Amino acid sequence: MSASLDVRGLEYHYPDGTTALAGIDLRVEPGERVAVLGPNGAGKTTLVLHLNGVLTGTGRIEVAGMPLSPGTLREIRRRVGVVFQDPDDQLFMPTVADDVAFGPANFGVTEPELAERVQAALDAVGMAGHADRSPMHLSEGQRRRVALATVLASDPELLVLDEPSANLEPVARRELADVLLSLDRTLLMVTHDLPYALQLCPRAVLIDNGVVVADGPTRDLLADADLLAAHRIELPWGFVPHP
Amino acid sequence: MSASLDVRGLEYHYPDGTTALAGIDLRVEPGERVAVLGPNGAGKTTLVLHLNGVLTGTGRIEVAGMPLSPGTLREIRRRVGVVFQDPDDQLFMPTVADDVAFGPANFGVTEPELAERVQAALDAVGMAGHADRSPMHLSEGQRRRVALATVLASDPELLVLDEPSANLEPVARRELADVLLSLDRTLLMVTHDLPYALQLCPRAVLIDNGVVVADGPTRDLLADADLLAAHRIELPWGFVPHP
Amino acid sequence: MSGGHATVLHRPGDSPVHLLPPQVKLLAAFAAVLGVVATPREAFWAFGIDLLVVLAVWSVAGVPLGWFARRAVIETPFVLLAVVLPFVSGGPRMDVLGLAVSADGLLAGWNILAKGTLGVLIALTLAATTQPRDLVLGLQRLRAPGWFITIATLMLRYVDVIAGELRRMRIARISRGDDPRFLWQLGAAARGAGTLFLRSYERGERVHRAMLARGWAGHMPAGSAAPVGALRWVAGGSPALVIATVWAVAAWPG
Amino acid sequence: MTASVAMHLSDGVLDAPTSLLFGAIAAVWLTLAAARGRIDIDDRTAPLAGLLAAFLFAMQLLNFPVLPGVSGHLYGGALAAILLGPWVGSLCLSVVVVIQALLFADGGLTALGANVTNMALLGTAAGFVVALAARGVARRSRAGLLSVAFLAGLVSTVAASAGFVVEYAIGGQADVSLGGLAGVVIGVHAVIGIGEGVITALAVGAIARVRPDLIYLVRTSEARQPAAVAS
Ligand SMILES: Nc1ncnc2c1ncn2[C@@H]1O[C@H](COP(=O)(O)OP(=O)(O)OP(=O)(O)O)[C@@H](O)[C@H]1O
Ligand SMILES: Nc1ncnc2c1ncn2[C@@H]1O[C@H](COP(=O)(O)OP(=O)(O)OP(=O)(O)O)[C@@H](O)[C@H]1O
Ligand SMILES: [Mg+2]
Ligand SMILES: [Mg+2]
Numbered sequence: 001m002s003a004s005l006d007v008r009g010l011e012y013h014y015p016d017g018t019t020a021l022a023g024i025d026l027r028v029e030p031g032e033r034v035a036v037l038g039p040n041g042a043g044k045t046t047l048v049l050h051l052n053g054v055l056t057g058t059g060r061i062e063v064a065g066m067p068l069s070p071g072t073l074r075e076i077r078r079r080v081g082v083v084f085q086d087p088d089d090q091l092f093m094p095t096v097a098d099d100v101a102f103g104p105a106n107f108g109v110t111e112p113e114l115a116e117r118v119q120a121a122l123d124a125v126g127m128a129g130h131a132d133r134s135p136m137h138l139s140e141g142q143r144r145r146v147a148l149a150t151v152l153a154s155d156p157e158l159l160v161l162d163e164p165s166a167n168l169e170p171v172a173r174r175e176l177a178d179v180l181l182s183l184d185r186t187l188l189m190v191t192h193d194l195p196y197a198l199q200l201c202p203r204a205v206l207i208d209n210g211v212v213v214a215d216g217p218t219r220d221l222l223a224d225a226d227l228l229a230a231h232r233i234e235l236p237w238g239f240v241p242h243p
Numbered sequence: 244m245s246a247s248l249d250v251r252g253l254e255y256h257y258p259d260g261t262t263a264l265a266g267i268d269l270r271v272e273p274g275e276r277v278a279v280l281g282p283n284g285a286g287k288t289t290l291v292l293h294l295n296g297v298l299t300g301t302g303r304i305e306v307a308g309m310p311l312s313p314g315t316l317r318e319i320r321r322r323v324g325v326v327f328q329d330p331d332d333q334l335f336m337p338t339v340a341d342d343v344a345f346g347p348a349n350f351g352v353t354e355p356e357l358a359e360r361v362q363a364a365l366d367a368v369g370m371a372g373h374a375d376r377s378p379m380h381l382s383e384g385q386r387r388r389v390a391l392a393t394v395l396a397s398d399p400e401l402l403v404l405d406e407p408s409a410n411l412e413p414v415a416r417r418e419l420a421d422v423l424l425s426l427d428r429t430l431l432m433v434t435h436d437l438p439y440a441l442q443l444c445p446r447a448v449l450i451d452n453g454v455v456v457a458d459g460p461t462r463d464l465l466a467d468a469d470l471l472a473a474h475r476i477e478l479p480w481g482f483v484p485h486p
Numbered sequence: 487m488s489g490g491h492a493t494v495l496h497r498p499g500d501s502p503v504h505l506l507p508p509q510v511k512l513l514a515a516f517a518a519v520l521g522v523v524a525t526p527r528e529a530f531w532a533f534g535i536d537l538l539v540v541l542a543v544w545s546v547a548g549v550p551l552g553w554f555a556r557r558a559v560i561e562t563p564f565v566l567l568a569v570v571l572p573f574v575s576g577g578p579r580m581d582v583l584g585l586a587v588s589a590d591g592l593l594a595g596w597n598i599l600a601k602g603t604l605g606v607l608i609a610l611t612l613a614a615t616t617q618p619r620d621l622v623l624g625l626q627r628l629r630a631p632g633w634f635i636t637i638a639t640l641m642l643r644y645v646d647v648i649a650g651e652l653r654r655m656r657i658a659r660i661s662r663g664d665d666p667r668f669l670w671q672l673g674a675a676a677r678g679a680g681t682l683f684l685r686s687y688e689r690g691e692r693v694h695r696a697m698l699a700r701g702w703a704g705h706m707p708a709g710s711a712a713p714v715g716a717l718r719w720v721a722g723g724s725p726a727l728v729i730a731t732v733w734a735v736a737a738w739p740g
Numbered sequence: 741m742t743a744s745v746a747m748h749l750s751d752g753v754l755d756a757p758t759s760l761l762f763g764a765i766a767a768v769w770l771t772l773a774a775a776r777g778r779i780d781i782d783d784r785t786a787p788l789a790g791l792l793a794a795f796l797f798a799m800q801l802l803n804f805p806v807l808p809g810v811s812g813h814l815y816g817g818a819l820a821a822i823l824l825g826p827w828v829g830s831l832c833l834s835v836v837v838v839i840q841a842l843l844f845a846d847g848g849l850t851a852l853g854a855n856v857t858n859m860a861l862l863g864t865a866a867g868f869v870v871a872l873a874a875r876g877v878a879r880r881s882r883a884g885l886l887s888v889a890f891l892a893g894l895v896s897t898v899a900a901s902a903g904f905v906v907e908y909a910i911g912g913q914a915d916v917s918l919g920g921l922a923g924v925v926i927g928v929h930a931v932i933g934i935g936e937g938v939i940t941a942l943a944v945g946a947i948a949r950v951r952p953d954l955i956y957l958v959r960t961s962e963a964r965q966p967a968a969v970a971s
Contacts, residue, residue, distance in 0.1 A: 054698055084699075090696045102702075140329065171477055172283060192411060240481060345659075519849040522751065640789070640791070684947060686794075
């Protein structure tokens with residue numbers, strides 16, 4: 001069976017010349033849950049933006065055995081669901097319900113299934129009561145929850161989340177963990193929240209300066225104090241990893 | 244001596260009719276560090292936006308004994324430094340250095356002190372190496388750090404931070420805690436990060452549905468499991484408050 | 487982000503005119519204006535009937551007269567042209583209030599005044615009763631080219647982005663001691679516009695990426711465009727039909 | 741800048757056959773432009789065209805007075821040509837003109853063909869020809885780029901207004917002296933064009949500083965290589 005995601009030698013430079021990715025190699029097997037760690041400016045978001053072809057650097061990306069190319073773009077976008085780091089980038093329809101319906105509708109889901117999916121996704125993030133409001137008029141955390149719902153509604157095979165827990169209230173944060181654990185999907189999660197990474201992802205990769213500098217079981221990676229310190233990562237105050 | 248901040252019966256309704264604040268009372272003494280907790284949509288950001296007159300609801304706000312009114316607005320903005328939840332709301336100048344210099348320059352700081360302040364603020368958040376880049380072209384966490392620097396450079400008496408640790412790499416998060424602890428300023432910090440609140444703020448207020456529902460020592464508040472559960476707050480997985 | 491969606495001239499309501507499918511309104515508006523323009527300018531009575539038709543549509547739409555009057559000022563330059571033409575045109579002169587004006591010019595001025603005004607009023611009726619994004623949807627259903635729909639969809643989306651960035655920049659400035667009264671002055675205005683453009687573009691670029699990421703293919707899913715029944719076409723087209731009849735009668739040779 | 745009757749023609753200025761004739765001309769040109777300048781939703785042309793359209797549309801709300809009772813706003817033909825090239829630039833401007841007519845009643849519905857011909861075709865094309873002719877200057881220095889942008893803004897405004905003179909000669913409703921009309925219209929637009937030129941230059945200057953890769957005019961032949969950009 002082919003890998004869920006296979007990235008080889010991915011490089012990207014922003015138009016102003018900044019090198020964000022300097023040769024990323026990453027292979028994720030179906031069903032794996034992988035945390036992507038790394039300091040600010042490491043290139044995590046830039047990597048995420050490549051996984052469904054919204055940025056195109058040089059190198060090779062395969063999703064479920066399918067090389068990313070103009071011809072496969074649409075199919076790959078159907079399979080890869082990305083939740084962006086900033087919900088303002090993600091939400092653009094006049095109402096929350098429209099926004100959640102946008103993805104599945106584009107991928108050919110029709111009524112009545114569409115309405116069911118929207119309802120289920122909004123329930124999963126606890127925002128069903130806000131379906132008819134404008135996403136623009138929500139609090140930051142509410143917007144992030146809607147952004148998550150927009151992608152859950154498309155039910156992608158590979159779920160890519162960029163800092164999903166930022167700005168979430170503690171209970172919503174735990175509920176999201178429950179939802180993610182209950183989905184039987186391949187998961188790639190960028191986060192600075194190490195306890196959350198440890199809770200959700202058996203495997204972690206550490207990125208710095210646009211390359212993968214470590215890849216292994218999350219527990220081992222977080223136990224390597226020298227490695228972490230070299231890349232501006234450390235366990236937060238008061239956190240005690242369970243044995 | 245008058246309170247650093249005194250809010251009485253503050254109410255606010257957004258133009259679409261949503262009630263965000265339903266009568267907030269809050270008094271903060273000079274030098275106190277207070278955490279503002281509460282679920283998503285509780286009204287925390289709306290409260291913050293009132294403290295320097297960006298929004299104006301009904302009720303009474305006093306800063307250092309000075310009632311907030313059109314006449315005192317400028318002076319109050321000099322004394323109150325707000326770091327917004329979304330750094331995109333904060334940054335707008337062509338370069339990072341210009342952006343950090345904007346506040347102090349407006350409040351009358353001139354060269355050579357201006358350059359020193361900019362340098363010191365950028366050093367404090369570890370962004371000195373990016374002084375000449377455009378804030379628009381930074382990663383999310385880098386932008387948040389610059390947003391913090393813009394306010395640190397103005398050296399306000401009352402520092403108001405809305406989710407300062409979101410999207411920060413772990414080391415930057417700890418370094419920010421060190422900076423905040425070393426400043427001898429009144430601090431109001433909105434956060435969902437309870438360990439961070441406990442680490443930095445001896446006192447906490449809990450807001451829900453636009454009113455203050457609890458106010459007391461952070462440690463006591465976080466020990467009250469029933470109170471927390473009633474307001475969608477809980478300690479994160481793996482966190483053990485030190486004795 | 488979205489919310490207001492460039493309301494501009496739209497006046498929300500749920501009258502039969504508001505509820506008419508946008509493609510019907512678009513075609514009716516075009517047909518009506520074409521009918522007005524084709525009507526011979528000497529048929530003064532015809533324009534009176536046309537105006538009555540427009541007034542009838544307004545009363546059905548429940549949009550008050552004053553609302554249109556204020557927005558019709560867009561036409562001012564043409565009123566100036568209409569006033570100037572009688573003086574600068576050639577041909578036989580006639581005497582009006584003691585001034586020698588060109589008879590042909592007077593008619594031409596009247597022609598612009600009457601047709602231009604009716605044209606503006608009809609277009610305003612369309613704008614007042616149709617959401618901007620429904621207008622684009624209507625154009626899409628009328629088979630406007632794909633590139634047009636793509637640019638127009640993004641354009642309406644981005645008007646909100648620009649408004650949002652403008653708001654963000656304002657909050658950022660005033661919170662750090664800037665006085666907004668000085669914002670839009672001279673150089674600052676120009677620089678502000680440049681920054682606004684870039685900020686909006688870069689946010690727009692990110693929004694565009696998010697749209698692509700969720701399978702956007704250049705146009706909004708047109709939805710289950712229920713075919714419009716003949717009855718609604720007739721009802722929606724009736725004002726245009728009356729105007730066309732007026733034209734036919736007025737233009738009838740003899 | 742568009743401030744006058746010659747730019748957003750209302751209904752009734754031209755007769756019906758002339759309106760239809762220019763509608764046909766506009767349609768043919770736009771079909772050609774769509775074939776030559778692809779709006780590829782996956783690269784940056786689509787968001788840039790959409791944003792520029794929105795920007796021109798929004799600038800219209802920020803009208804400023806030119807004469808008593810007459811206000812002007814940025815027209816943008818040259819800006820579109822410089823940022824998007826002649827083909828996509830035409831497409832972008834035509835969307836602006838059509839949507840302005842539908843949402844603001846700015847320009848008559850039957851005059852759409854004429855207005856698209858003037859602003860989206862003639863103005864954009866003229867702006868591009870000027871800019872292309874001086875491309876060497878534009879690439880050499882920042883001052884060069886700004887001067888070229890200024891000139892393109894000026895010429896595109898005059899060219900668009902000249903289109904009106906031609907249309908009026910064919911199907912105008914009053915018998916005015918064409919020479920006089922041309923003199924007045926073109927003269928006025930030469931003045932208005934200075935404003936357009938200044939704004940075009942400022943906008944291009946601001947963009948060139950931060951995102952030179954967005955400027956079609958100075959992009960090298962491998963237009964899809966974002967790093968290879970003259971600044
Ligand atoms: N639009 C842009 N233009 C130019 N450079 C950029 C742009 N966006 C990001 N960069 C730069 O590219 C590098 C990688 O940025 P990226 O956003 O991928 O970081 P990140 O790992 O997601 O960081 P964070 O944890 O702060 O979100 C950084 O050096 C950043 O400054
Ligand atoms: N611009 C707006 N228009 C209308 N309602 C709004 C707007 N912004 C926020 N609200 C509503 O006001 C209430 C309070 O929002 P606020 O942003 O203050 O919450 P918050 O406590 O900061 O939440 P979060 O933790 O998610 O940031 C919420 O119900 C929210 O939906
Ligand atoms: Mg990032
Ligand atoms: Mg908030």
